[in-house]
Amino acid sequence: MSELFYHLDISQKSQMVITLPKKFSQRKETLLAAKSLLEKNALDLLWKQLPTHVEEGIRFLISSGIAFELLKLLSGTGRLLYKGQKIIIDPFTKAEGFIQAKALNETQVEICARFKLGRQEEPLASCTAVFWGSPQWILYAGVVRLLDTEVSLKWLKIPETILQKKELQEFLEEKEGITWLEEISNDPLPFICLTDRHGGFANLWFDYGIRGKIPAFEEKEFFWRKKTLEKQWEQDLLETDFSKKKVGDSSYYCPLDKVAKSITFLIEIGWKVFDHQNKQVVCLGQETLLLEERPQAWLVRAEFDYQGHRANLQQVIGAFNRRSCFVELAAHTVGLIDLKKIEEKWADLSELEFDQEGVYLPFRQLGLLSEEKNPLEIFKHLNHALQPVVLGEKFKGQLFTYQNQGLIWLSFLEKNQVGGLLADEMGLGKTIQVIAFLSQLELKQSCLIVVPTSLLFNWQNECARFFPSCPIRIHAGKERIKTLPSIPSIILTSYAVLRIDQVLFTSLDFQLVILDEAQVIKNPDSQIAEVCFQLRSKMRVAITGTPIENRLEDFFSLFYFLNPGLLGERKQFQAEALASQVDSRYLKRIQKLIRPFILRRTKKQVALDLPEKLEQTIWVEMSEEQRNIYEKYLQSTRVKLRSKGTNQQMQILEAILRLRQICAHPLLVDPTAQDLYQYSGKFSKVMADLAEVIEEKRKVLFYSQFTSMLHLMKKEAQNRNWKYVYLDGSTKNREQVVSQFQEDDQTLLFFISLKAGGVGLNLTKADYVFLYDPWWNIAIENQAIDRAHRLGRSNQVIARRYVTALSIEEKIMGLKKHKQQLSQTLMEDLSNIEALSLEDLIHLLD
Template sequence: MKVATSQPFCLIYSLYQHEYLGYLWEPFIVQLNDRGELTLLHQSISSKNINEFAERLDDTDFELVKLIDAIQQEVVIKKFSSKKTTPTDFFLKVFDKNKGDKNVQDSICNYIESHRAKICPLLVDKRVFIMGNDGNPIREEVTIPTEPASVRFHVMRNADNTHYYPTIRHQGVKVEFQHRDAILLGEDPAWLLLDAKLYHFKPAVDGKKLKPFFHKKFIVIPKSIEEDYYRKFVSSLITLFDVYAKGFEIRSESFRPIPQLNLSENFIESATAGSSASSAVATDTDVTLTLSFNYGDHSFRFDSFTASANVSMETREDEYIFHKIQRDIPREKETIRMLRERNLHLRNGQAVLPKAEAFSWIQDHYEPLLEQGFVISQSPTDSKRYFLGYSSLQLSIHENRDWFDIFAVVRFGEYEIPFLQLKQLILDKKREFTLPNGEVAVIPESWFSQYSELFAFANDHDDEDHLILHKHHISLVQELQEESLAATIINRKLEKLRDFEEIEAYPLPQGLNGTLRPYQKAGYDWLRFLNQYQFGGCLADDMGLGKTLQTLSLLQSQYENGAKEASLIVMPTSLLYNWQLEIKKFTPMLRVLVYTGTYREKNIDLFNQYDIVLTSYGIVRIDVELLQRYPFHYIILDESQAIKNPGSNISKALSLLQSRFRLILSGTPLENSTMDLWSQMNFVNPGLLGSQSFFRNEFQIPIEKRGDEKKTQRLYSIIKPFMLRRHKSQVATELPEKVESIQYCAMSEEQEKAYEEAKSYYRNMILQHIEEEGIAKSQMVVLQGLTRLRQLANHPRMVDSEYEFSSGKLEEVLAKIETVVGEKHKILIFSQFVKHLDLVKSELEERGFPYAYLDGNTQDRQGQVELFQTNEQVPIFLISLKAGGLGLNLTAADYVFILDPWWNPAIEAQAIDRAHRIGQDKTVFTYKFISQNTVEEKILALQHSKQRLASELITTEDTFVKSLSKEDVLSLLE
């Protein structure tokens, strides 16, 4: 019987018993009647046909069906049999009582059990039934309580033997399970089916501890094995569970845990006995920090296998006394969390660290740890004794005429050491030296990260009592000054560069056709300042703050002040059209050449006829030998993260080009690695961050591998004068309430081919239909054709599932998503096509971006809204325009992406107002993505020409199509 997907239906999971495999599930789609009740119309589903019903299912359903498929008998046979066989032959042979293969039996049972352990927890909140003998999948419904049950074990020691049995309670009520036909659906952990209820347990219990009591009251332990039984079995039982004791004593002891951090050169196994966790291997340059907790006279190491209690057994003549020390696991975990916040990451209670890093960490956190009650010690078995006391460094800088004189003194406890003695040790990466008392002092890692660069640039003075540093490394001195380690006088020019607020105001160019907001004017002044002193720079404002406008203002001023050569602006191909529009809008006097395309004229003399040359990264890479012969005024890179890899061909090509000035634009100058910064800053100011190898050793490795915050601050202090980055939140008071932009997207080559073929087909078909039937009777054909073209403009895969190529719009959307998420903003992404959202969703999942999702079939709308509104880790909300255009308050978002233009702009405005409404304290940026040279552009034009109709009457696709004249249709299909 086929269930109609157009009518309401429900996915249920029906339990049945297989003769050999035990209890299994089969999923069914069941039709619902008008009252939402289950009917007899049902259909079995699997991974093969589940997509037919996908719109009303969730991810858990897909996972459940996949897991259930994996334990069906045909899959089991295929997995455990290399020969083609029938189910009857296979199971009779394998499970034969006399000749059956016990190893295969065990393997099958373990395989089935491992899947049951995954399936049972996923069934919570699903509808589960017991299948009837007649195959009726909904004979009896099973409830799954959300609250776990608990098990209490009773151990009764008598004169001749010991009785042992469990009892079960759920929500304070005893659950009678003995002689009640109880069924274990999962053994480890146990899931117990009883009276149409499926119980789980907390703490989790092995089903083997319950199963023997399904048909007996208790188990008898003979006196002859009593002591061994109590020492092994009862001890572990008391450790894990609530145990009622009779005939022996359980003493619960409670102490406040005292954390102890022990340093040792002797590596200790990080995995507990019997665990499969792998252990790191310590070398001669490593030490091990081990965390343990002292409870009275007892000490326990923390690891991931820690039980809530530790039990030891004491025997006194004929008595057994169990000492149960209840561990304060929440407090222990809080200690672990606190250490993690202090950048000490323990694995099973241990951290193996380089010596210098370990000692730097201890010295940095020594006092706070003592205040929190820590005991910090060194293993008494270590032969080498380390200095664990307080160390300090005092630095003074005196400005000379042509350089800075640098003096420093180091103290380790009571010993004072000239800093110059440590210079060679630091340059050679040697971290240890012996103090007069024989203790070994370890140079803190922060000194290496902070002063290796200073030493690399500094020279010894002739007097050999201090160092000298040339003044062009002023940023190093500035950082030391800001850390209150030194004071100096900086000349006015460099003082202004250090303090952005002190940069003078420059007049705006007369030919600028636009108004700069205050923060944009400040950015323009900064660009003019860099230009005046021949520095390169990086304008790194958030997306939507007007980097293009600030840049064009700079270029307009340059040409009004007499610049002769053309300026080259390099960008991704998808942005060429946007730049053309922006130049035409803001600086119409500037002459623009778009240097791209297969038939471009490769003649650099042509550049002299233009003020701006627009080209793509790909063209620069291809034409580098030609382009490097022209002396550009400015070379400007938009989305400059394209050169983040210094070894790439495009980075090498751009480094060969000539220009008086250089500027880069990027909302995300650092995407993956600090080397991204080196590559881009080295382009605008060669040598600013040293050589690539120097930068890698002194900045990249310490920052990325060890999380060195001081090194990070040092790096940013160097680049700060040459990078201007404003977040939207910083300049929100200077912005209007909404900033709306249209993002034109060039189609990919394959997409354009598919679009043009479809346009030609529908144009002929629609025109023929109009000629024969008239415009009024052709509306359905027009709507069908326009819808198909709009889908192709988004992504051809919405029309053709076999399409394997890219979509220009999707690539642009994903690039913008990465930028906005990288800037810590939240986005609403609207589309009227659920298929389009599915494509975006797949790409987000592949990139590891968390998201919320809402369309017409979403069951828990409020749950998705709250997930997005309250969870900082979920930056993206995918919403179908029809389902989410009204009734939602989504003020956590400050960006709105409209993936495809809606017929009625008012509907788009309602979608935008999900974020731009009362309670919103941030400026809302809206991006409407339009595929260039498609029906989407034509729809925008029609919206403007039919503004009154669009705003007052058009509410659906049908009414929009009815408003179209023959001329309108011809325009759309041009």
């Protein structure tokens, strides 16, 4: 079915008419064509009017009382037409109808019906249509607006005429809605003359038309002077920041920081103001910013409209630097400058390079032009839309809307060869956005990705999943090659290896350098930060989910890496950071500089883009010491299994248990070896993620089937002063523990064993579920996650499975994928052991 269009017209009797095409001459047909509930409501209202069949289709005469409401409903369809042109409704902005009158002589007045929209004034006759019903409205420039007026509609309906005799007398009795171009009466009009170049001193004058102008301080009496009116005008002046103060030839004084505000107010209420050179002062109307891309910089131009006069950015900045409140516009006109507003918006440009075209602004300082906080909105505000990026076949995945916006942002920064900080909240897929960005790059040089050691495998796995053709090379381990390939590729390494091989890495030129968990370099004096500063690259990207917007000490190091020079030298930054404690201007300038280059979204902000439950698998690597313990135990187990035993199956189960415990933490196997405390790659990664979540004040369910692991986590939480609750099989007060987690905003952690808390709990306050060690059965994992993902939640749940790469945990994940029919975990119910064959178990130890 073709679309239903609504044709608007106004009859000769000033009645609104809506015509539908012939195809929609029946009520049922129109309702079927409706695309929304609002459109159906509009059609119900329309069909209650009197329909008439005409040649064009079916015609409705709309009663005045519902005309505007019906227009609002039909406008929402986007198919409301007037003489073939689409129109819209602005129900919030009213046009002000008035009569402009000009005295031709003492017996004739020329009137013209006009309307006003903000500062814009136009003849009413210039409207496409005028509806004189109740309420009355106009159609102008494709937009319908209400017409609000205090003048009699009798005069508004006359576009333009000359009144005389009886009609003139009737017209002169009108008190409202009349604007005189030339008064008939001799009532005085006030104006002020400024007596100094700053506008702080002034005199009040009155214009009596043909009888001349007279200063307020003139004491000479004339029969035509109206002292009462003069006093009223003076009182209006004194209601601004001008006060009576006799200084030299001046009678009134205004503090310099209030001059712009006071003069603007006077001009807006109809006063005329003249500067000390007798030039008329006019106020700023529209301000237009123009950006033009140039090599390594943007040319910034701005036009300031002063009632038809134009001033450019160079003129305004020049006047600001002279601390003048006025900019020269013409021989007899000057424009008023609000020095405070100019300082807030434009003063940061005053020290940049100017020429006849405009101001040259390095791209990295683009934030100085906008007050927007969201980098995606900054570019829109500057009328420079980000270009969409089309992902090719190389990327094997789909992006949420917010992730696609992140890709567009990264591509825009890459085009302009500047760096950016991707700081989305944990769980929103920062890695995926970066991989999507890498997939659409044309590699001309190698790209370097630096990550914590524990995340090497996770990055490798995610690249293989989403960008399988990725030319990736892992530069890690003792056997790593000491040279890098000449063919452009993506090099993945750790911070530890980067520090060790710094001579190699700092000698190369990269197309792109990416730092994951970039908070590692927050201390600019650290060795790893100094190495990262020395890396040579056309573009740099930092990734961290840790909020840093309010920690100035973090900014310098991160942005010294991303965009060197953006925040000046370190001593300068430290001085400005110190000064910002007493003068917020310094803080605002720092914030403006970095805003375009920080993209941070929270789960709450992107809620509409996220599924109700988002599951992630985080791959981590063992520490070197942990790997040695694991391999030594695995080798001894294989030796034992080669010898004949009476219960080989139980030996295998014992070995699997111990290997899984080593993956969790070596202390679980040997609790007395406290020197092993920091030797778990998974433990280090999980603690870093917990720290990030706790800082965001998010609640977390932490599951492990090893109570010894939970006790280790409790000890670490105590060391960090994190408030938590704990539940295992020995917990007596389960209800109290659950209530504390659900109701106490300060209790952010809930450590739970699977056996005690995998089922039967309702924990809807949790935002995250951390699964520390993988279960054999997916159903058991889902039960644990669903403790938080239940009815009563208002936000999404993000579940993270932590899996140790190149270990028995990775093999369990593969085995679980093919054995999803298991209904019990292997370690808890050996009655179902036949679900796994002996070959399955031996395979885990290969």
